[in-house]
Amino acid sequence: MQPKLKLYQNVARKIxxxxxDGAYPLGARLxxxxxxxxxxxxxRPTVREAIIALEIRNLxxxxxxxxxxxVHLPAMEENLAELDVGAFELIEARMMFEGEAAALAALAMTDDELRELGDILVKMEDVDPASxxxxxxxxxxxxxxxxxxxxxxxxxxxxxxxDVRETSPLCKHMFHQARSSGINPRPSEHRRILDALSTRDPAASRSAMRDHLRRVSEDLLVVTELELIEKAKKEIGDKRRRLVGK
Incomplete structure (x- = not known):
């Protein structure tokens, strides 16, 4: 039985x-x-993961x-499953699990555990970004x-x-792309999570965690923004038309 493909894998397969089939021939723009x-x-995030998967395969x-x-024609059938999980899919799962975990931890963590969490955050704030x-x-x-x-x-x-974040080739590629663009963990957002946990407020802790992960997703959207490419191309075309018209 063939394993069920993820959404981005289905889109990548169709492209x-x-x-x-020649719908997108060599040299053509998608x-x-x-x-x-x-x-x-x-x-749109699913399309981006598909494009990145095809880019990793040099197609x-x-x-x-x-x-x-x-830039290249597919030489033979390749296993898209080897690229595993994309960053957007991962963040969606993390938002669900870690959001609820923060809400539960707000009531279950001991004072010592909260102090240890604070120590970790202080160390995060003191080291070089993206290190x-x-x-x-x-x-x-x-x-x-x-x-x-x-x-x-x-x-x-x-x-x-x-572990998936650090081992999935597609995930690693996308987060490396983010770090190369200057997008790194935000200690200030982690501070908000710690503050919410310290007040023993499950709703605030859930919200702080989900907001943090939502921002991570938004950062990745910026880094992998394909729509900006089309916008830039249109602006260049408009400028050329204005120049020709003068």
């Missing part, structure tokens, strides 16, 4: 088939992101200020909250999600 999202009935190239172009140390403290911060729920299954689930 790849379009390349094979339709804008919004058009692809409408065509395949998926969200397309994103040319900033121009668009996404077909290996900051990323390590980021993970420790979130897993400490999961451990604070006193529920081993919740802790294991959230640890597994963090």
């Amino acid at each position: 790849e088939q379009g390349i094979k 339709p804008p992101e919004r058009d692809l999202a409408d065509k395949f009935g998926v969200s 397309v190239e994103v040319k900033h200020g121009s668009g996404v172009y077909v 290996a140390e900051e990323l390590s403290f980021d993970r420790k911060f979130h897993l400490s909250i999961a451990r604070g729920t006193k529920n081993s299954l919740i802790e294991q689930t959230i640890e597994t999600l963090w």
Whole structure:
């Protein structure tokens, strides 16, 4: 039985088939992101994950200020499952699990555990942004909250999600792209989570965690923004037309 493909894998497969069938020939520019999202009935983040997956496989190239172009034809059937989970899918799962974990931890964490969480945050604030140390403290911060729920299954689930973040090739590629663009963990948002936990307020803790993860998703949307490419191309075309008209 064939494993069920993820949404981005289905979209990537369909675009790849379009390349094979000649709908998107070698050298052609793919339709804008919004058009692809409408065509395949998926969200724009899903289209972005599909494009990035095809880019990793060297089938397309994103040319900033121009668009996404077909640069190679598929040589043979490849296993898209090897790219595993995309960052948007992962954040969606983290938002659900870690949001509820924060709400539970607000009532279950001991004062000592909250102090330890504060120590981790102080260390995160003191290291260089985007350093290996900051990323390590980021993970420790979130897993400490999961451990604070006193529920081993919740802790294991959230640890597994963090393992996926660090092992999935597609996820690693997207987060590396974010760090290369200067987008790093925000200690101030972690401080808000700690403050909410310290007040023993489940609703505020849930909200702080979900807001933080929502911001992570928004940062990735900016980094992987394909719509900006189309906008830049249109602006260049408009300028050229104005110049010709003078």
